[in-house]
Amino acid sequence: QVQLVQSGAEVEKPGASVKVSCKASGYTFTDYYIFWVRQAPGQGLEWMGWINPNNGDLKYAQIFQGRVTMTRDTSINTAYMEVSGLTSDDTAIYYCTRERIGCSSTTCHFDYWGQGTLVTVSS
Amino acid sequence: EIVLTQSPGTLSLSPGERAALSCRASQSVSSRHFNWYQQKPGQAPRLLIYGASSRAAGIPDRFSGSGSGTDFTLTISRLEPEDFAVYYCQQYGGSPPYRFGQGTKLELK
Numbered sequence: 178q179v180q181l182v183q184s185g186a187e188v189e190k191p192g193a194s195v196k197v198s199c200k201a202s203g204y205t206f207t208d209y210y211i212f213w214v215r216q217a218p219g220q221g222l223e224w225m226g227w228i229n230p231n232n233g234d235l236k237y238a239q240i241f242q243g244r245v246t247m248t249r250d251t252s253i254n255t256a257y258m259e260v261s262g263l264t265s266d267d268t269a270i271y272y273c274t275r276e277r278i279g280c281s282s283t284t285c286h287f288d289y290w291g292q293g294t295l296v297t298v299s300s
Numbered sequence: 301e302i303v304l305t306q307s308p309g310t311l312s313l314s315p316g317e318r319a320a321l322s323c324r325a326s327q328s329v330s331s332r333h334f335n336w337y338q339q340k341p342g343q344a345p346r347l348l349i350y351g352a353s354s355r356a357a358g359i360p361d362r363f364s365g366s367g368s369g370t371d372f373t374l375t376i377s378r379l380e381p382e383d384f385a386v387y388y389c390q391q392y393g394g395s396p397p398y399r400f401g402q403g404t405k406l407e408l409k
Binding site for chain 1: 332335346
């Protein structure tokens with residue numbers, strides 16, 4: 178069965194960086210984009226960006242450009258998302274999810290999600 | 301920039317009642333890439349409806365989606381206790397290419 182399993186909760190100080198992993202199983206890793214979605218406490222869902230595991234192509238939401246880096250390791254079917262220059266506003270749950278590559282000709286949607294990783298930024 | 305606005309912000313209903321949740325886009329969007337998700341406390345979002353009206357795998361038939369252009373609706377025909385959650389609409393297309401609505405909280409009356 179399809180699974181996206183994320184790394185555990187992190188506590189970081191302001192100005193630090195954090196790297197979250199998302200390990201995929203149960204499907205062909207290179208057939209689906211990996212997206213990252215953020216949810217601040219009590220708030221809604223915010224799209225951060227995506228990576229194409231097949232070729233490493235990236236797209237970041239404008240508000241995260243320059244602070245977020247998404248990478249992948251196809252040998253272990255894992256995607257990573259790193260946020261630098263953390264502030265208290267980055268305290269949130271970070272989710273990975275997937276979308277089928279080439280979906281624009283049919284329907285694009287996020288069908289499986291990771292369990293989420295809580296990142297707390299506190300001095 | 302396309303904005304998705306969900307209404308109401310909170311909907312208070314009882315089990316057995318019918319729920320209608322609205323999502324309005326600031327300009328016409330493709331229904332092929334219009335989706336609904338359910339999120340329960342402490343859980344990741346779950347895909348309910350994709351392509352505006354297709355139920356995702358394992359979703360009960362009391363959930364249905366409709367709409368096109370700028371107005372979309374998620375309907376739950378008869379509420380079950382497990383349906384009380386937050387619901388988000390989401391759409392792909394335009395610039396920026398992805399967006400979510402702010403959510404509707406469906407709460408027990």
